[in-house]
Amino acid sequence: MNKITVRLLALAVISGILLGACSPATTAAPSETQAPAPTQAPATQPPATAAATVAPTQAATASGPNCGTAPVTLNAYFETGFDLPFKLSDEFTKEYPNVTWDIKQDQFANLINETPRLLSGDNPPDLIRLPTMVSFAKQGLLKNLDGYATAFGWDKWPMAQINQNRVASDGTRGSGSLYAWGLNYSLTGVFYNKKLAAQIGMTQPPATLADFDALLAKAKAAGLLPIMQWGSAKSGMGLAFPLQALMASIGPTQPINDWIFQKKGATIDTPSNLTAAQHLQQWIQAGYFPPDINAIEYTDSNARFVKGEGVFTFNGDWENADYDKNMAGNVGFFLMPPATAGGDPAAMSAPLTYGIAANAKNADCAAFFLNWVATNPTARQIDVTVGGSNPGGPSDATMPTVTAGSVTNDTLAAGAVVNKAGTAMDFIANSTSSIFAQGWTPALQKMVGGKEDAASLLKDVQAEYLLELSQQ
Amino acid sequence: MSENRPAALSISQRTYLSKRVRWETIGGWLFVLPALLMYTVFVILPLILTILYSFYRWNGIGPMTWVGLKNYATVFEVPDLLGTIFNAFWLVVWFSFIPVGLGLVVASVIHRVATGRLGAIARTVLFLPQVIPLVAAGIIWGWLLALPGLINQILNAVGLGAFTRAWLGDFDFALPAVGLIGIWVLLGFCTVLLLTGMTKVDPALYESARIDGAGWLQEFLAITVPLLRYEIGVCLTVTVIAALAAFDIVYVSTAGGPGNSTSVPGIQIYVLAFTQRAVGLASALAVMLMVLVVLVIIPIQWLSREGIS
Numbered sequence: 001m002n003k004i005t006v007r008l009l010a011l012a013v014i015s016g017i018l019l020g021a022c023s024p025a026t027t028a029a030p031s032e033t034q035a036p037a038p039t040q041a042p043a044t045q046p047p048a049t050a051a052a053t054v055a056p057t058q059a060a061t062a063s064g065p066n067c068g069t070a071p072v073t074l075n076a077y078f079e080t081g082f083d084l085p086f087k088l089s090d091e092f093t094k095e096y097p098n099v100t101w102d103i104k105q106d107q108f109a110n111l112i113n114e115t116p117r118l119l120s121g122d123n124p125p126d127l128i129r130l131p132t133m134v135s136f137a138k139q140g141l142l143k144n145l146d147g148y149a150t151a152f153g154w155d156k157w158p159m160a161q162i163n164q165n166r167v168a169s170d171g172t173r174g175s176g177s178l179y180a181w182g183l184n185y186s187l188t189g190v191f192y193n194k195k196l197a198a199q200i201g202m203t204q205p206p207a208t209l210a211d212f213d214a215l216l217a218k219a220k221a222a223g224l225l226p227i228m229q230w231g232s233a234k235s236g237m238g239l240a241f242p243l244q245a246l247m248a249s250i251g252p253t254q255p256i257n258d259w260i261f262q263k264k265g266a267t268i269d270t271p272s273n274l275t276a277a278q279h280l281q282q283w284i285q286a287g288y289f290p291p292d293i294n295a296i297e298y299t300d301s302n303a304r305f306v307k308g309e310g311v312f313t314f315n316g317d318w319e320n321a322d323y324d325k326n327m328a329g330n331v332g333f334f335l336m337p338p339a340t341a342g343g344d345p346a347a348m349s350a351p352l353t354y355g356i357a358a359n360a361k362n363a364d365c366a367a368f369f370l371n372w373v374a375t376n377p378t379a380r381q382i383d384v385t386v387g388g389s390n391p392g393g394p395s396d397a398t399m400p401t402v403t404a405g406s407v408t409n410d411t412l413a414a415g416a417v418v419n420k421a422g423t424a425m426d427f428i429a430n431s432t433s434s435i436f437a438q439g440w441t442p443a444l445q446k447m448v449g450g451k452e453d454a455a456s457l458l459k460d461v462q463a464e465y466l467l468e469l470s471q472q
Numbered sequence: 473m474s475e476n477r478p479a480a481l482s483i484s485q486r487t488y489l490s491k492r493v494r495w496e497t498i499g500g501w502l503f504v505l506p507a508l509l510m511y512t513v514f515v516i517l518p519l520i521l522t523i524l525y526s527f528y529r530w531n532g533i534g535p536m537t538w539v540g541l542k543n544y545a546t547v548f549e550v551p552d553l554l555g556t557i558f559n560a561f562w563l564v565v566w567f568s569f570i571p572v573g574l575g576l577v578v579a580s581v582i583h584r585v586a587t588g589r590l591g592a593i594a595r596t597v598l599f600l601p602q603v604i605p606l607v608a609a610g611i612i613w614g615w616l617l618a619l620p621g622l623i624n625q626i627l628n629a630v631g632l633g634a635f636t637r638a639w640l641g642d643f644d645f646a647l648p649a650v651g652l653i654g655i656w657v658l659l660g661f662c663t664v665l666l667l668t669g670m671t672k673v674d675p676a677l678y679e680s681a682r683i684d685g686a687g688w689l690q691e692f693l694a695i696t697v698p699l700l701r702y703e704i705g706v707c708l709t710v711t712v713i714a715a716l717a718a719f720d721i722v723y724v725s726t727a728g729g730p731g732n733s734t735s736v737p738g739i740q741i742y743v744l745a746f747t748q749r750a751v752g753l754a755s756a757l758a759v760m761l762m763v764l765v766v767l768v769i770i771p772i773q774w775l776s777r778e779g780i781s
Contacts, residue, residue, distance in 0.1 A: 112746070112747055113746040113747070116531075116532055116533045116749070117533075120533055135531060135534075135749070139533055139534050141533070231641070231730075232640075232641065232726070232727070232729060233726060233727040233728050233729025233730065234726070234727040234729070290619075291619070291638070292618065292619035292637075292638030292641055293641070294638065294641030294642070294729060294730040294731075295614075295617075295618060295619065295638035295639070295640045295641025295642075295730075296638075296641070297614075300618075432748075433747055433748055433749060434743055434744075434747040434748035437743050437747055437748075438552070438743060438748065441729065442552070442728075442729065442730075442731045442732045442735075443731070445641075445729055445730035445731040446643075446730070446731035448730070449642075449643040449730055449731060451643060451731060452731075467546075467550065468748060468750075471529060471748065471750040471752075471753060472531065
């Protein structure tokens with residue numbers, strides 16, 4: 001008996017040693033092969049010009065990287081539950097019949113887990129919905145898109161949000177080389193139930209934070225729920241939306257973006273952010289949010305808002321299609337008003353980020369598709385109707401038509417305001433891959449439960465941020 | 473070793489015997505080989521790799537950096553990580569003590585009172601949660617325990633409206649609410665296992681006890697519990713592991729919220745490894761959890777086996 005155990009142990013130890021000896025090698029291997037990738041990236045760009053020289057013999061439209069005329073199958077990974085990329089890929093195949101799609105789809109949470117393996121695997125995707133990008137760009141798993149940006153003229157397009165897809169050599173985001181591209185540019189703000197808003201005497205969207213506060217107090221006094229929001233850890237804490245809106249209403253947006261982009265020395269614990277967090281705490285204490293917010297999931301919150309619970313809700317234009325369908329004519333949108341009258345409103349506005357694997361077989365065709373989405377009138381129309389968000393594109397591109405009186409109409413107009421003011425921000429939940437799950441969500445839930453105040457909220461999140469950066 | 477063998481054993485006999493023994497050994501190993509291979513690949517290797525990873529800082533793809541025991545130190549330094557271990561022990565009460573205790577009572581009631589059809593129905597109903605996919609169960613429990621949910625509706629109907637709350641979103645009640653789901657899942661398993669054990673107890677023992685005038689409680693304490701020591705040990709082992717290594721029940725009901733009040737090591741290991749991609753730190757927490765489980769299980773095994781021989 002003992003002998004067998006000894007042998008078993010010996011076997012386990014030996015195989016362990018063998019594997020231990022192998023494993024750093026095998027795990028190091030991808031990074032070794034990946035390491036040259038960034039330097040390779042420019043080298044893969046000449047085919048772009050090569051394609052251009054071939055182009056004249058092909059379709060007349062092709063003047064840069066394109067899909068050619070030979071059959072191409074694009075290997076793509078999309079996010080489950082969002083129709084937009086599927087509709088766009090169908091339309092693309094209609095216009096370019098030589099291009100077919102091999103589309104795999106998964107939930108966003110699973111994509112977060114799978115993306116590194118997919119990008120470094122044997123069959124790297126030509127197009128993939130990217131949950132995060134800095135670490136992949138740093139490890140050379142993502143294609144550097146600078147060459148395509150030059151070829152297609154992307155770098156001359158007006159959307160400042162494009163910078164969110166840039167990663168500098170030191171790993172900070174917001175500047176440097178382009179590693180991903182947005183199918184469209186989402187916008188967040190405050191949606192309101194028009195019937196309930198009329199009930200509290202709201203005739204026009206609030207112009208300042210004080211106006212908004214007055215409306216919330218009126219709603220509460222009228223026995224209505226002022227703000228419907230979600231907060232369960234299962235969907236991530238929705239109070240991060242109003243918190244960031246308050247931060248940008250009270251203070252400047254640049255320090256917030258610097259923190260999200262992991263600029264050296266950036267902190268979320270600034271005096272103006274503290275004022276914003278205290279303001280949110282006052283809202284919580286005044287009972288402006290549902291009492292069971294810590295148990296409400298995202299989909300439940302939306303369902304309850306659509307059914308008429310809550311005068312306002314902080315959300316993004318990706319819900320436009322749902323709102324326009326289920327509360328048609330009864331929903332409006334405004335940007336979070338600034339604290340000082342006449343100030344510029346700011347908003348979270350981020351690209352719906354897609355990337356191309358460094359070793360993708362059909363990178364040129366994938367880049368051509370991304371350019372087509374932003375420039376082709378039919379694609380832009382699909383982008384707005386299905387996705388609800390601004391399709392971006394060159395400054396002279398015509399904006400697709402939307403139904404008058406729809407909330408999509410409101411958000412597109414608001415997006416123009418934010419783009420003009422240059423006050424777009426990425427989401428504070430995107431600064432590191434798990435700051436939402438490990439930082440904002442528990443800290444904001446504690447604030448709701450009265451276990452934490454505004455000051456310790458920001459301190460906790462900053463500590464978690466530094467801990468996560470030290471683990472990278 | 474060989475000098476202990478009887479001197480009378482002839483050389484030929486010895487070689488014959490040792491040959492036979494060798495063949496038996498090889499045959500035995502061949503039978504074990506498939507299982508051993510699976511066990512090695514899917515249990516032993518991951519175990520060794522996890523221990524190995526716990527000494528590195530690694531994001532799962534890039535190069536690994538040796539950090540020694542720093543990951544273990546981090547687990548002790550970050551309150552949210554260490555807190556998960558305390559939550560896991562608190563869950564032991566709900567996932568283990570209550571289902572085993574209640575299971576004993578329910579099993580002995582079924583054994584004594586409802587031996588026929590009623591007993592079969594009771595067994596089936598109690599065992600059903602083992603069959604229902606936990607994700608579906610988690611969603612249903614989420615509805616039941618929500619503020620507008622059935623449990624609060626009942627409380628309102630009987631005039632206990634003051635006690636209504638969003639159970640899974642409440643700092644004081646989220647863990648007990650998760651525990652309640654655990655009881656619901658594990659009670660059936662314990663009851664059925666203990667009931668099977670009771671049917672093996674010689675009925676003559678109960679009969680003689682009854683002749684001596686023993687009541688239900690005396691029977692229970694003097695015969696059932698001592699003779700079911702081994703079954704109770706198995707129940708405790710399985711449920712304690714379910715509590716300490718809990719993941720699924722917590723993940724589908726609260727995902728660790730609110731504010732980490734139901735966060736357990738299993739959830740943190742998952743988030744650290746797959747969302748945060750801090751594979752080393754996740755591995756360190758996993759190794760600590762494993763050691764903890766072993767430390768808790770060994771005394772249970774020891775106590776339940778003691779006296780059986």
